[in-house]
Amino acid sequence: MTAIDVRDLTVTIGDRELVSRASFHLAAGEIAALVGESGSGKTTTALALLGEKPPGAVLSGSVEIDGQVGFIPQQPSAALNPVRRVGSALAEIARLHVPKDQVRDRVLDALRRARMPDGERFLRRYPHQLSGGQQQRIVLAQALIGDPKLLIADEPTTGQDPVVRTELAAELRAVSRQGVAILLLTHDLDLVRDLAHQVLLVEAGRIRTSDVDEVAATAPVVTAPPQSTDPVLSVRELTAGHRDTDTLHGVSLQVAAGERLAVLGRSGSGKTTLARCISGLHRHRSGEVVLNDRPLSPVLRRRSRDQLARVQHVFQDSRASFSEFTPVLDQVARTAERLRAVPRERARARAADELAQLGIPESTASRPPSGLSGGELQRAALVRAVLAEPDVLICDEITSGLDPKRRADLLDVLAKLQHNTGCALLIITHDLSGVAGLAHRVLVLDEGWVVEQGSAADVLTSPQHAVTRALVTAEAAGRDA
Incomplete structure (x- = not known):
């Protein structure tokens, strides 16, 4: 039985x-993977299958779908209401499909199918109280509540650690065995190798049958760590949390100028909370953040303009970090204007040049955020931060929406950036292969505690803690699938 038949879609x-x-x-x-470079047309194709289109666009061709469709967007925050608790939102969807007395069971079943067996404890949380990986699994649960015949998943492993990625692959495989067709839009080639029955390569809006090896790329080789051991950034006994729950417990770390520290851990381990505390976006309960021997205020608005420039944060959800009404180029240039007093025209020219080096021409950058792909926005967010000439650059899952070539290019750009500026780099990531090709040191979090740290080579080749071993094993299993 055919779940979806697409003919001459334009x-x-x-x-x-x-x-x-x-x-x-x-x-x-059947599971098909739609792969290709960022901005090649994958998301536009997927939305067209649902009858959606960019403003001013015209659809033609035919799309026949046998039954209901579930959709998982690339940015989970786009599918979550920031002012509604998770449980309330899921229950509202469930009421469309089952009687009132079955709503709670349907919600909890969907959470279990989305690999959140302890999902009940998240029902009273708001989306901002969840990690990126937890948000992604909540969105998957939303899609599964309606028992769709076709599931379209746009980058479903974005923000997921290797263990959860492996579990998610198993769940998607189980869903497909129940007769649900799945269309994966992804840059995760391990997921493609593991799941896809067919690979569809998108190049400039054209689709052809391909194989996963055609779009593979290698990661850059790590350079030697800096000679200086004096920390530019120190985090001392940091404790933070949400409401009455601590999500970080006495975390300490140091990063020297020119050094690259990767913070690893499973989804929900506290990585993003740590990054937000350092950048002043989440107030910690105790401890301190020190920049060049000077404590930083835990509140962003109390930091000086110079301190704002010197600690820059590139967010996991890049789309949410841009105003939807202003051209991306103007927003990128504004960082240099406001934080480094660069004249407007010079700031705009520099922004355009930096964006072009990352594959975003000025014609594309001059559009509002809705006119750029998720991967393009992640690169634009990096350029915006770099124009502040920071001493510390925090990158939270910035390669998650990129195809392998762009990911390798971006990692190379980060390496060159440090060579030229000597800034410290704090990488929040689940991309262990990227870590091996970039980071000098690794710190592993589990439920808010530091459980292991050391050189990247030592930790990734001879992990000592059970959590680290699980992450490394799952990553290797994904590559070998």
């Missing part, structure tokens, strides 16, 4: 074709 704006005569079909229970 998406046009003016005389430009975003998607050009795409044709493919999926049988019930």
Whole structure:
């Protein structure tokens, strides 16, 4: 039985074709991976299958779907209401499908299927109280509540640690065995190797059958650590949390100028909370953050303009970090204007040049955020932070929405940035292969505690703690699948 049949699907704006005569079909229970560089047209194709389109676009061709469709967006925050508790939002969706007395059971079952067996404890939380990985699994649960015949998943492993990625792959495989067709839009080639029955490569809006090795790329080789041991950033006995729950417990770390420290851990381990405390976006309960021997205020608005420039944060959810009404180029340039007093025209020219080096031409950067892909926005967010000329650059899952080539390019850019500026780099990531190619040292968090730290080579090749071993083993299993 055919779950979806797509024939000559075309998406046009003016005389430009975003998607050009795409044709493919999926049988019930089949998994197809839609792969390609960031901005190639993957998300536009997926939205067109749902009848959605960019403003001013025209759809043509035919799409036949046998039953209900579930959709998981690339940025989970786009599918979560920031002012509603998770349980309330899930219950509202469940009431559309089952009688009132079955709503709670349907919600909890969907959470279990989304690999949140302890999901009940998250029902009273708001989205901002969840890690990126937890948000992603909540969105998957939303999609599964309706028992769809076709599941379209846009980067479902974004923000997930290797263990959860392995579990998610197992769940998607189990869902497909129940007769649900799955269309994966992904840069996660390990997931493609593990799951996909067919690979569809998107190049400039055109789709053709391919294989995973055609889009593979290698990571850069790590350089030697800096000679200086004097820390530019010190975190001392930091404790923080949400409401009455501590999510960080006495965390301490140091990063020297030019050094690259990767913070690893499973989803929900406290990595993003740590990053937000350092950048002044989440007030810690005790401890301190010190920049060059000077304590930083735990509250962002109490930091000086110079301190704001010297500690920059590139967020996991890049789309949410941009105003939807202003061209991306203007927003990127504004950092240099406001924090480094660079004249407007010079700031704009420098922003355009830096963006172009990362594959975003000025014509694209001049659009509002809705006109850029998730991967393009992540690169733009990096350039915006770099223009502040920071001493400390915090990167929270910035490679998660990038294809392998762009990911390798971005890691190279980060390496060159440090060579040129000597800034310290704090990388919050689940990308262990990227860590091996970039980080000098690794720190591992588990439930808010530091459980292991050391050189990247030692920790990733001879992990001592059970959590680290699980992450490394799951990453290796994904590569070998």
